[in-house]
Amino acid sequence: MAFTVAIDGPAAAGKGTISKAVAAHFGFAHLDTGLLYRAVGAQVLAGGDPVTVARALNPADLEHDNLRTPAVAQAASEVAVIADVRSALVDFQRKFAARDGGAVLDGRDIGTVICPDAQAKLFITASAECRAERRYKELTGKGLSITLAQVLEDVKARDARDSSRATAPLIAAADAALIDTSDLSIAAAVARAVAAVEAAQIRVG
Numbered sequence: 001m002a003f004t005v006a007i008d009g010p011a012a013a014g015k016g017t018i019s020k021a022v023a024a025h026f027g028f029a030h031l032d033t034g035l036l037y038r039a040v041g042a043q044v045l046a047g048g049d050p051v052t053v054a055r056a057l058n059p060a061d062l063e064h065d066n067l068r069t070p071a072v073a074q075a076a077s078e079v080a081v082i083a084d085v086r087s088a089l090v091d092f093q094r095k096f097a098a099r100d101g102g103a104v105l106d107g108r109d110i111g112t113v114i115c116p117d118a119q120a121k122l123f124i125t126a127s128a129e130c131r132a133e134r135r136y137k138e139l140t141g142k143g144l145s146i147t148l149a150q151v152l153e154d155v156k157a158r159d160a161r162d163s164s165r166a167t168a169p170l171i172a173a174a175d176a177a178l179i180d181t182s183d184l185s186i187a188a189a190v191a192r193a194v195a196a197v198e199a200a201q202i203r204v205g
Contacts, residue, residue, distance in 0.1 A: 001100060002098050002102070003119050003120075003201070004102075004118040004119055005022060005026075005102070005104040005118065005119070005121075005122070006097075006110035006111035006118035006120070006121045006122070007022070007104060007121075008121075008124070008176065009123055009124035010125060010131065010159050011135065011158055012138075013181055014134075014181040016032055016106060018179075018181075018186075018190055018193045019106035021190040021193070022104050022193050025190075026104075028101065028102035029103045030105075030106075031103065031106075032107075033105055033106060033110065033114070034106070034108075035067060036057060036062065037089070038075075039057060039062050039067060040054050040057065040076065040079050040085060040089075041072050041074075041076035045075050050082055051085055051088060054089055057088075057089065070139065073154075073158075074154070077161055080108075080165070090113075093105060093110075093114045093115075094114060097115045108168070109169075111123070111172075111173035112168065112173050116173070119201070120177075120197045120200035120201070122193055122196055123176040123177070123178050125172075125180050126180060126182040128155050128159065130182045132151045132154075132155045135151050177193075177199075179192050
């Protein structure tokens with residue numbers, strides 16, 4: 001039986017961590033849809049054409065180690081505003097969402113565009129300052145040389161770009177459960193997400 005959980009939110013709000021935990025809790029498959037755009041962005045940085053790359057993307061492209069760098073994240077956000085790129089990746093995501101046994105997809109337009117009929121929808125957010133601090137710790141922990149001010153500037157720029165793009169902007173679905181993780185522990189945030197999905201399961205019977 002297919003049961004789709006759509007989890008959206010801005011960068012570094014915690015949706016990746018929460019999505020993986022929710023998938024593990026319910027035994028659902030998980031797809032970080034941002035990796036699709038990062039994979040396209042990485043290949044564009046290497047000289048590829050965005051639309052051509054997106055149309056030829058395969059699961060193996062999501063496993064490269066370089067997909068979490070700031071440069072690739074920037075490129076991913078830039079290619080994500082290209083309508084033909086987004087269109088090329090829609091089928092990939094929808095097929096994953098429809099798989100038997102349940103699926104959790106996290107991204108920026110899952111509940112609004114990719115899976116508007118998802119049985120459960122969550123929107124994970126946090127203040128820009130909180131998200132920048134989390135991302136700063138993550139990046140410096142990997143040995144990258146960057147300042148907190150730079151990370152905050154990048155976070156705000158990406159928020160503006162993601163929210164203002166003409167195609168599939170970052171917005172919460174009207175029926176999504178909102179979870180602000182600014183002052184929540186990981187365990188508390190996951191507990192709220194699990195409770196929201198359980199409530200959705202009860203609603204759909």
